[in-house]
Amino acid sequence: MPHIALPEGLPGIRGAMAFRPETAKPLNELVEVLLHNPGTLSEGERELIATYVSYLNDCHYCQSIHGAIAAAHLNGDEELVRRVKADFQHAAIPDKLKALLVIVAKVQKGGRSVTTEDVAAARRLGATDHEIHDTVLIAAAFCMYNRYVDGLDTIQPHDEAMYRERGKAVAREGYVAISKTYLPAEPVAR
Template sequence: MPHIALPENMPGITAGFAFRPETAKPMRDLAHVLLHESGNEGLSSRDRELIAAFVSSRNTCYFCQTSHAAAANHLNGGDASLSNHIVRDYVSAPVSPKLKALLAIAAEVQIDGKRVTPELVAEARAQGATDHDIHDTVLIAAAFCMYNRYVDGLATVQPRGEEMYRDMGKMMAENGYRRADG
């Protein structure tokens, strides 16, 4: 049961967004830019969603982990094995050395941003990461710590139905995070 009177029948972050639309807009915009508008430079949307799901799993935020894994899965042809593997053990996941190095950075940001060392950054660069990739990885990890704590700190409703998350992930992957009505 949520700690405050959130709109009923709205899961996770959507309830908090409905409660305070004026704070929802910049939060949605940030998620949209970080996860959906990767442009022609840097990480793919799939990899960005994987980072979001990974950080959310480390923060034990079921709603964010499951919804962003579902978006990554949709962008991965519907296959959930990669997101499951990354959440379980990213080091042995079948992804590029570059993404593994960036996940190592995200893992440290999730604990404390000061734990990102010059050695971790050098390894990411050695694996092909650009300054843009490193910047966005740090910001995705930091933002998802905030989003996760927002969702869990309000004790939002976090349903366990796979179909809902699959549909949500498809919508997020295809349309992004900005609402059509502003």
């Protein structure tokens, strides 16, 4: 049961965003830029970063939905998503992404945990400053999103099919476009 009266039928962050659409807009715009807009890391790789930090934060909703979005971008490979969460060092992902996930884990613990050596290792494997920047920002932003979802005790279903279908829609349409399905056109007066 959520800590506040969130709109019914909207699990996870969707309920919180529908409760306060004026804050949802910039949050959706940020995630659109970080995860959906074109970049040198694939959308699937960026979604794996969001999934992994959400897994480390034990946020069921976020790791499930972003894992489903990642799988949708990765030809439906749900097993790869599970493998990345369980043991990314042995998952079939590029070494550059593995180095970036090391940075993700450090950011999740605290930004100052990231070392010069971590960044140098990622660079040696081909990571650009832009990719390192976005990896840190995705990890930091998802720590916030995870705490938002869990701090309000939002509804977090365990229906894999629901996440799978929603994940396909978000992968196809993006965050800003899909938010129009649950956010009012005009902010609600409170």
